[in-house]
Amino acid sequence: MEATTKLTTLAALPLMLLLLVMGVALPADLRSLTIDIMIFSIYAMAFDLLFGISNQLSIGQAMFFGVGAYGVLLPALRMGVGLWAAMLMALTLCLTLALVLGPLAVRLSEAYFVIITIIFGMIFYFLAMSWTWLTGGSDGLTFEVPPITLGFISYSVYDPIANYYFTLTFFIIVYFILKRIMDSPLGMILVSIRESEERTKFLGYDVVRYKLTAYVISAIFTGLSGALYAIRCRYASAEYFSIFISVEPIIWTLIGGAGTLVGPIVGVALLTPIAYYISALWKHYLIIVGLIMVLIFRFSPKGIMGYIVSKIRRW
Amino acid sequence: MVETLLEMALLELAEKLLFTIANGVVWALITALVALGLSFIFGLMGIVNVAHGELYTLGAVLTWYSLTRLGSFWLGIALAPLAVGALGSVLERFAIRPVEGRPAYTVIVTVGIAFVIQQAVLATFGGWPQVMPDPMPIVVHFAGVRYPAYRIFVAAVSVLALMGLWSFLHKTSLGLSIRAAMQDRDMASAMGIPVSSIYVITFSLGAALAALGGALAAPIVQLHYLMGLDILCLAFIVVIIGGLGSLKGTFVTSLIICPLENVLSLFITPTEARVVSFVVMATVLLLRPRGLFGTIVR
Numbered sequence: 122m123e124a125t126t127k128l129t130t131l132a133a134l135p136l137m138l139l140l141l142v143m144g145v146a147l148p149a150d151l152r153s154l155t156i157d158i159m160i161f162s163i164y165a166m167a168f169d170l171l172f173g174i175s176n177q178l179s180i181g182q183a184m185f186f187g188v189g190a191y192g193v194l195l196p197a198l199r200m201g202v203g204l205w206a207a208m209l210m211a212l213t214l215c216l217t218l219a220l221v222l223g224p225l226a227v228r229l230s231e232a233y234f235v236i237i238t239i240i241f242g243m244i245f246y247f248l249a250m251s252w253t254w255l256t257g258g259s260d261g262l263t264f265e266v267p268p269i270t271l272g273f274i275s276y277s278v279y280d281p282i283a284n285y286y287f288t289l290t291f292f293i294i295v296y297f298i299l300k301r302i303m304d305s306p307l308g309m310i311l312v313s314i315r316e317s318e319e320r321t322k323f324l325g326y327d328v329v330r331y332k333l334t335a336y337v338i339s340a341i342f343t344g345l346s347g348a349l350y351a352i353r354c355r356y357a358s359a360e361y362f363s364i365f366i367s368v369e370p371i372i373w374t375l376i377g378g379a380g381t382l383v384g385p386i387v388g389v390a391l392l393t394p395i396a397y398y399i400s401a402l403w404k405h406y407l408i409i410v411g412l413i414m415v416l417i418f419r420f421s422p423k424g425i426m427g428y429i430v431s432k433i434r435r436w
Numbered sequence: 437m438v439e440t441l442l443e444m445a446l447l448e449l450a451e452k453l454l455f456t457i458a459n460g461v462v463w464a465l466i467t468a469l470v471a472l473g474l475s476f477i478f479g480l481m482g483i484v485n486v487a488h489g490e491l492y493t494l495g496a497v498l499t500w501y502s503l504t505r506l507g508s509f510w511l512g513i514a515l516a517p518l519a520v521g522a523l524g525s526v527l528e529r530f531a532i533r534p535v536e537g538r539p540a541y542t543v544i545v546t547v548g549i550a551f552v553i554q555q556a557v558l559a560t561f562g563g564w565p566q567v568m569p570d571p572m573p574i575v576v577h578f579a580g581v582r583y584p585a586y587r588i589f590v591a592a593v594s595v596l597a598l599m600g601l602w603s604f605l606h607k608t609s610l611g612l613s614i615r616a617a618m619q620d621r622d623m624a625s626a627m628g629i630p631v632s633s634i635y636v637i638t639f640s641l642g643a644a645l646a647a648l649g650g651a652l653a654a655p656i657v658q659l660h661y662l663m664g665l666d667i668l669c670l671a672f673i674v675v676i677i678g679g680l681g682s683l684k685g686t687f688v689t690s691l692i693i694c695p696l697e698n699v700l701s702l703f704i705t706p707t708e709a710r711v712v713s714f715v716v717m718a719t720v721l722l723l724r725p726r727g728l729f730g731t732i733v734r
Contacts, residue, residue, distance in 0.1 A: 178540040180486075180547070225718055229725060232484050232539035232680065236672050237721070239486065243669040244714050251707040364665070368547055375544070405555045414548025415531050418541055 132383070137293060144285040156285055158386075158393050159292040160349045161373070165385035166299050167342035168370035173380030174303060175335040176315035177227065178235050181242030183366035185215050185340045187249060189347030190357040191256060198264040204278065207266065208348050215344030219337040227332040242367045249359035261358025264351075278352060288349055295342055299382060302338065311335055312380075365407070372410060375417050378424030387425055454581050456702060460695030462587045462656075465594035468690040469649035471671040472601065472683055473642030479681025480618045480638050483532060484539050486546040488671065489664025490553040491643045494520050495650025496659055497561050500568060509571040509655070513593075516651040517644040524643025525636045532639070533632075550664070557661040565658040590652045597648060598687065601641075605683075614638055618681075670694075673713050677720050679730020689728065 143155060164186065171177050192211025196202040202210065226237050249256045256262070268277040276283045302308050310331050313321045322328050351357040360366075370385070373392060378384030399406040423431065474488045495516045502512025531549060535541035572586035605611040617624040617634045625631045649667075657663065674693055678685025693713050700709035720728060 172540075176540070178543060180543065225721060229721070232478065232482070233676065233721075233725075235484055235540060235543045236676060236680075240669060240672050240676070240714065240717070243665065244711060247669075247707045247710060251705055368551075371544055371547075405559055407551045408555045411548040411551030411555070414551070415545050416548075418535050418545070 133296075140289055140292075144282055144289065149281060152281060152285055154394060154397070156288050156353060158390050159288045160346050160353065161369075161389045161393060162386045163292060163295045163349070164343055164346035165370050165373040165377075165389050166295060166382055167339045167346065169374050169379060169382055169385045170299055170302065170311075170335055170342075171339040172371070173374055173378075173382075173385070174308065174315060175311040175332055176231070177332060177336065178231075178371075179226075179238040179336075179339075180235060180364070180367045180371070181238035181240070181245075182339070182343050182370060183362050183364065184242050184245040185218065185343035186347035186350075186366055187245060187357070187359075187362035188215055188218055189344030190351035190361050191249075192344065193266075193348040193351050194262060194264050194357045195255075197266050198262060204266040204269050204352070208345075211348045212341055212344055215340050216337065219340035223333050223336040223340070224329075227336055228329050239364075239367075242362070242364060246359070246362040246364065249362045256357075256359050259359050261356055261360070263356045265355055266352060279355070284353060288353070291345065291349060295345065296382070296386075299342070303382060307331070307334065315380075368410075368414075372413060374424070376413070376421075376424055378426030378428070378430070381424070381426040381430065384424050384426030391425075451581060452702070453699065455583070456698050457695050458581070458583060459587070460698035461691065462591050462594075463698065464690045464694035465591055465598070466649045466653050467667065467670055467674060467694055468687050469594055469597060469645045469652075470667055471674045471678075471686045471690055472598070473645040474671050475675045475678070475681055475686045476618070476683060477639055477642040478675075479683075480614065481635055482537050482539055483542040483639070484546070485639075485642070486543055486668070487527070487549040487553060488546075488642070488646050489666075489668030490550045490557075491520050491524065491646040491664075492650035492653075492667050493557060493661065493664040494523070494553060495647030496654040496657075496663065497557055497650075497661075498647070499651040499654045500561070500566065500659055503568065503571075509568075512654075513648075513651045517648040520647030521640045521644030525640035527643075528636050528639035533635075536635075554661055554664075561659075561661055563661060565660040567658055568655040571655055586655060590656070593652060594649075597645065601645070602683075610634075610637070669710070670697075670713075673717050675727075677717050677727055679727030682727065682729035685727055685729030 140155075140159075144152065147155060164182075168179075168182060171179055171182075189211045192214040193204075193207045196207045196210050197204070222241055226234055226241070229237060250258055266278060268275050278284050278287050310321065310326055313324075314326075314328055314331060318328055347357075347361060351361075373388035374385045375388070376392060377386065377388030396406065399409065421428070470488065470492050473491075474485055477483050477485050477488075498516040498519060499509065499512030502515060503509045506512075527549060532542060532545055535545050570584065570586055572584070572589060574585035575582050576585050576588060577583075603611075605615060613624070613629045613634055614637070616627070616629055617631050621631055624634075653667075670693070674690045675686055677693065678687075678689035693716070696716075697706070697709040697713055700712055704712075724730075
């Protein structure tokens with residue numbers, strides 16, 4: 122734990138500076154890729170809090186991703202709500218959904234939790250596909266948000282550089298909030314639930330409440346990433362709810378290293394470009410994703426960051 | 437005149453309702469084949485097999501190939517479960533074995549397997565839905581209701597398979613070993629039961645049952661490389677309501693849920709009917725967190 126903390130604080134500042142400079146220094150296509158990486162990283166970090174820290178494997182997070190996306194899209198498109206209000210509505214929607222479905226799921230044992238979250242995800246996917254009047258089905262809906270005003274400056278989020286810094290701001294905020302949570306007593310309790318739920322219960326902690334807290338926080342940030350993605354693409358479709366979206370963070374987290382917060386970012390940064398290029402070359406690249414999932418526990422159960430941390434500890 | 441019209445309308449509705457319920461029961465038996473495998477694979481090994489829907493897809497697609505390439509649908513029904521059962525034993529031994537006992541990890545590995553199978557089917561079978569001709573184009577008249585003979589055949593085969601499974605588990609020594617390992621793995625192992633072979637056999641049996649379900653369903657449903665998703669969702673709901681690991685619970689629940697969904701689908705869309713099943717599941721979970729018949733704690 123301590124090694125991770127040291128490592129991340131050492132690495133975080135130069136990386137933040139680098140990200141700040143990259144916004145203006147990068148060519149357009151790489152900047153666009155970096156924006157995607159930051160958005161997916163928010164999703165991956167939110168997932169890490171749930172799976173890596175508190176050992177709750179949910180395969181239904183696409184539900185929150187999709188609700189976040191449509192939570193921004195629909196108010197903006199149908200009611201002409203501004204960007205900030207729409208985002209607030211999206212996050213409130215995710216919070217409400219998590220508070221309704223979460224209590225049902227978090228009381229259950231490990232296996233039941235996974236299954237019920239798969240069912241959550243599938244129900245939302247099927248509904249999004251069939252309610253085309255609301256979601257536009259798999260064709261989706263397009264929308265635009267009006268320029269936002271900060272004090273006396275007004276700018277459009279569709280300006281590439283503005284979009285970069287807009288996303289970066291959220292990326293940094295989410296990173297520091299989650300980092301703070303993981304180092305707080307709440308984070309410690311979640312880790313102890315991961316290590317032994319039974320013992321944590323005996324220590325007098327209300328395990329269910331802590332697990333629900335992790336679930337809700339994760340849901341809100343997942344919704345945020347969905348919202349940012351929809352804003353950036355000016356588009357959302359029922360495919361945002363698909364099981365593939367739910368599975369992606371598992372791979373990012375496992376490759377990068379579960380429970381390290383930085384690991385999932387590394388996973389995203391590594392896999393997103395690969396996915397772009399390979400999927401352009403070979404349409405069945407999901408086979409590679411599948412094989413990674415089958416083999417990862419055999420070859421790299423701790424992921425890249427887990428490996429680095431264990432090296433540093435020995436050193 | 438008005439009365440007779442009303443009577444006719446009522447009669448028509450009753451016939452439609454009866455037909456729908458009959459369809460629901462046939463579908464329930466197919467679902468039970470799939471869900472039972474899911475349930476006892478979990479009960480014995482603690483594996484949540486997300487690839488189970490894809491094993492069902494494979495059963496259906498292999499039957500399609502048997503019809504189009506070998507010219508016989510019936511051969512497909514016989515061979516597909518065998519082939520998928522063999523595949524199941526390989527998957528258990530080489531892919532899932534290393535993570536057994538950790539439900540979350542088994543989910544990740546089996547999701548990986550599901551992706552690979554999905555894409556393999558997409559690459560060979562194609563992305564367009566296919567419809568199979570009815571292999572038994574006869575209509576049976578029974579008590580004023582006309583019913584396709586093939587569906588009666590499906591029901592009969594499913595019931596036979598389920599009875600076969602029951603007597604296998606309760607009347608043979610291998611079945612006894614499986615039940616013993618299900619109750620207490622370590623003790624069974626200490627009594628000389630070869631637990632790891634039992635695992636391979638059980639997984640492969642579950643895979644074969646799913647494939648049999650797919651093969652039987654092939655002429656009734658649309659064949660599509662993602663067809664496993666729908667049945668997986670249904671099977672999970674059934675298994676959760678019935679109680680993970682409880683075979684009786686799984687069977688009884690699918691006989692309740694599937695006709696219910698079918699009847700509801702007369703009035704609302706099938707997706708909305710699925711949401712109703714989901715609400716039923718949520719209610720059961722709130723009242724009985726281990727399902728109606730569940731005993732196993734994991």
